[in-house]
Amino acid sequence: MTALGPFLFGAPLALLALISLPIIWWVLRATPPAPKDVELPSLRLLEGVEPKEETPARTPWWVWLIRTLAAAAAIAGLSQPVYAPGARNEAPDAGGALLVVVDNGWPSAPRWSELIDSATATLDTGGRDAATHLLLTAPQTLNADPATRLSRTDMAKRLSSLRPQAWSTDRTEALARLKASGLKPARIFWASDGIEDEGGRAFAAALSAMAPLSVYAAPPNGPAAITSIASQTDSVSVTLRRVQPHGEERSFVSALTLDGSALATAEAVFIDGERETAASFSIPAAALSRVARFTATGRQGAGTVWLWDSANRSRRVGLVDTGSVAQPLLSDMHYVRKALEPFASITEGDIEALVSTSPDAIILTDIGQIQPDDATRLAEWVEEGGALIRFAGPHLAAQGDDLLPVALRRSSRALGGALAWDEPQAMARFPDTSPFDGLAIPPDVRIRQQVLAKPAPDLARKTWARLADGSPLVTADTRGSGTLILFHITAGPDWSDLPYSGTFEQMLRRSIAAGRGESVNDSEGAYSPQLVLDGYGRLASAGANAAPLKAADFGTVKPSETHPPGLYQGPSGTRALNTGAGARPALIEAWPPAARLLGD
Structure with a gap:
């Protein structure tokens, strides 16, 4: 790149063609030889007739001027001009090391080419043999040591190969790398995204104190x-x-x-x-x-892309109709329906009708004996990838069947009351391998009655939720490509306070996510990166540096090179880590007084 005033030229040698403009001007002004006079006798018939149009003796001046300007514009276009005001507002300095600082976090993506052009243009303000150094502010394993000396040509190539990252800058970490390098630059040029971060002010102040600082700020326009x-x-x-x-x-x-x-x-x-x-x-x-x-x-940019994971998509859920009840608003179906309405498309009917629609999940409240034909239909549907979610109650405790994740004792366990030895139990923390891991435990929820699972070697593996005394509250197991899930309490408030809490809705939501073949158990309870976003917001396969995430980390972890934004596959389907989640980008309002501000 070569700078001329506010313009940068990608092919400056093309401007040499402007030397030919005088020749083009002379050619355009030249007139052809005068025509040869030949007498034609019949022309006497036209003698005395005044002609309506006359051909000028030479080309009008305004015509050849337009043609010359058109040729000049074509030559200028071939030189690949870029308008970058402020990129050459620095006085040339023939000596001293130049430090080029580039903000390459996600906010820089919308105006990335402008930032790189400004940084490239500043290389022309130094001597041909002046040393240059590069500092990138987005953390990355392959970030070069700022002390590494680069020639102007190498620096230009390095800048042209840079791309914005899909995570934020960390100027505190960048400043620590710069100080550790021991570099003492004579000048500093900062191609900034103009966005404040936790260490932004300290970073700007430190650069300004280190050497004369010029800043080209290009914050995102629009959203x-x-x-x-x-x-x-x-x-x-x-x-x-x-x-x-x-x-x-x-x-x-x-x-x-x-x-x-x-x-x-x-x-x-x-x-x-x-x-x-x-x-x-x-x-x-x-x-x-x-x-x-x-x-x-x-x-363009990772910040303006929001990945929609399987936990957020609307699910098709079937509720098995249990017939009319005396008090519908107190029935188990009422609480299940209310919990599902915000995020699922609900269909109610008998088992045969629901299975024929191939929903993601089917929910059974307290049902005793399932008819053999219906049991066969449900078993086949689960094998194909459905999630069968069941709730306990007096009927299930007394009879039970094969469509359960664990074997049950033939009676329920009552907690609290005049005839019970134990007090009502609170919920324990969800196991790390559970899809419920990361959900808040409601402190005021108490379980007053439950159905008990028979002891088994694999009971702990199948348990998604427990009571404070360790007894299972929710169990699950895979069956073919599908899942069997059992809540060991009723769906209504008869046996517990859980249906009154928001956690009940979230537990149902994650249980339904097990439908249509999504895995529900993972040996480490981790989500592995599958597709990740680059700085421009494009999806690509995860790289070698991308590491798995636990379910509980999705609400707290910030995107980074280790955990890039993207889609992660794990115990309860696909989870998304988004660049812009919770972001509050704001402009850097106060720059160091001694800094020379360019750009916006």
């Missing part, structure tokens, strides 16, 4: 990140955040399938003075289950 998503059965609300709250701004969010096909697009409007807004989708449950990701239309 910088999708920060959260709220879903219902047939609707989704996508929250976007921008860094500059000035003026009204319109953006669009698209719901895409795994192959990139758009299912729906919704508009989001930023009001003047506001940093956040939402795009609302109204999508039928059948179509919503096909959504793989949401993305801000026309934006």
